Amino acid sequence: MQQGMLTPQEQRGKQIYVRGTSASGQAILAYLGEESLEVDGSVMACANCHGLDGQGKPEGGVTPSNITWEALTKPYGVTHPNGRKHSAYTERALELALTRGLDPDGNKLLNVMPRYQMSRADTADLIAYLKRLGTDRDPGITENSIKIGTVVPTKGALADMGQAVKAVISAYFDELNSQGGIYHRRLELKVAETGETPASTRANVERLLQDEQVFALTGAITAGADQELFTLAAEHAVPLVGPLTLYPSPGAPLNRQVFYLLSGLDGQARVLVNFAAQKSPANKTGVAVVYPATESARSVADAIKDQYRKDGWGAPETYEYAPADYDAAAIARKLSQTGRAAIFFLGSGAEALALLREAEKLHWSPEVYLPGAITGQEILTAPVSFDHKIFLSFPTSPAAQTQQGLKDFRALAEKHQLPAHHLAAQLSAYAAAQVLVEGLKRGGRDLSREKLIAALEGLYEFESGVTPALTYNPNRRIGALGAYIVSLDLNKKQFVPVSGWLDVN
Incomplete structure (x- = not known):
């Protein structure tokens, strides 16, 4: 084990200490006060009061104890500000403090200290990490x-x-x-x-x-x-x-x-659904989703179906095909016979183009919705009968770029001769x-991975200058959750913006 790295047991213990949750998925419960009010362990994680370093964070007139292993195991014991004295902690004594709220001499801990219910394995993991608390240093960071x-x-x-x-x-x-x-x-x-x-x-x-x-x-x-x-x-x-x-x-x-x-393809697809609903509400019962039989495409198709449900539409028809046996003519015939007015297509740009050419032969030109990230420039050669009827989603756009952002990037590119x-x-x-x-920077000089994560979770509408504004929080991990929609002018062979930024929700 290299210096600074935690053992698997210590890593599990750190999760309990920092987040109040078990890596095993088993419940951790906390009980507060004389009434033993039950709350989830994640609400009363150790680090909330004792800090990531275990030194204690004074708050509301209460100063939580220093629970680093060095402090807990002082051979001459501890005297607290309120006069309570006790001898040094052992592993067993610490287990009793965690689960029964008693110090090594059997004295009650303050009521603000929760009593926890967790498995013996989780308790052992937490104690293993407490032995590293205060000396635990994340890898990859030095003074310089x-x-x-x-x-x-x-x-x-x-x-x-x-x-x-x-x-x-x-x-x-x-x-x-x-x-x-x-x-x-x-x-x-x-x-x-x-x-x-x-x-x-x-x-x-x-x-x-x-x-x-x-x-x-x-x-x-x-x-x-x-x-x-x-x-x-x-x-x-x-x-x-x-x-x-x-x-x-x-x-x-x-x-x-x-x-x-x-946003990934699933988020972009959800934006396409919302856009289609607003643009052509009469089409909501005449929609088909066509996708290759791959795990990734199925997940995007599921997102489209879920967004239809959330928007109060009926479930769209789905057509799955094997990429190795793609038959654009057969799919076009089948879809045209059912009179579908709108198609969500999740295959490649070349496959989409082949389908549109077959559809033109049948004098059938539905609206077509495509994730732009998997659709190449070849879609600009689609039949003119689909002019302004093809819509693509993109997670970013030149409209998201600021003058200063582009200026800074170009200066960097020129100075460092970027490709x-x-x-x-x-x-x-x-x-x-x-x-x-x-x-x-926000994590401060006394940096840790947890402090970095906490700092990133606090970013709100952060401007990179080259993407939409980015926002994160403890429950959000996609910075720009939405997309832009463009249509195609097939006569001029160019993309035409038809929306500003559209949030997934």
Whole structure:
């Protein structure tokens, strides 16, 4: 075990101490006062009163005890301000304090100290962490530096994008370091390569966390290994800020470590549903969702169906196809025969274009709704019969960019000779680095991962200058939860904005 790293048991104990929840999923309950008022353990987490360092946070005239292991186990015992005295704590005595509210000499603790009900295993985990409390230091941070990691492909079709993302994060950190860093700490960028499989990507990143001891991750290209890396961040309690992904996982149970910048395909699809409902309310019973038989596409299709339900519409018809056996002509015939007036299509841009061409042959031109992130420029060659009838969602837009934001990015790009390609990915990585740095600054000189997470949860309408404003809170992990809608002018072969920013809700 390298210095600074917690054992698995200590990590579980830290979760109980900081959040009042068990990694096992078992309930932790707290009982308050003489009446034994029962509340969930998450409401009365130890850190709420004793602080992340265990030193105690005076509040409301009450000064919670110093519960670092050194203080608890003083050989000559402890005398409290109210005159109560007791001998040194042992593991058993601490268990009784937690569960029965008694000190080592059998004296009652103050009523403001809850008594907890938890499993013996959770109690053992918590005590194991309390032994590290006060000396626990997160990896990757020294008096002079903070190690930050990222994950990029170096081979294959995404290699150029990976190098562009790495270049912009490195340039942003270099610029920051030239100005004194953050509280006189330099940011050091450490890089892991994506692998050929999700498992190998996870292994590479896990190696980075262990060998380089990085404090946090930012701007990681997680495509293809999203769930593996999001799970890894949770397991190692390492903050992951602004991963570049189409498939964020912000739902229950909340992964506290991961902060996404923009809506994924499911959020964008929900915005499309809301837009379609307002634009063409008469179409609400004539809608079909067409999607490939993949897990990711099914999840987006489920989001569309759920949003229809929330909007009070009837369930749309769904048509699933095998990507290897895609038959655009057969799908077009089937849909046209049912008289569908609107189609949500979740396949590739090439597949969408093939369907529209087959639909034109049948003299059928419904409204078509597409997530822009998976639809290429080829859609601009769609039949003219679909002019202004194709609508795409995008999680960001030039309309979200400020003059100052673009000026700052261009100055950075020129000074550090950033690549001219993959601009969208560069802007996302640039925004992710800004969010991370803002969190590091707000976390203060006495920085920890928990303080970084708390700082990020306090960001409200943070302006990166190159994305929509970003807001997080303890229950929200997507900064800009919505999308823009554009239509297509097929005569001029160009995108036409048809909405401003539309929130998912």
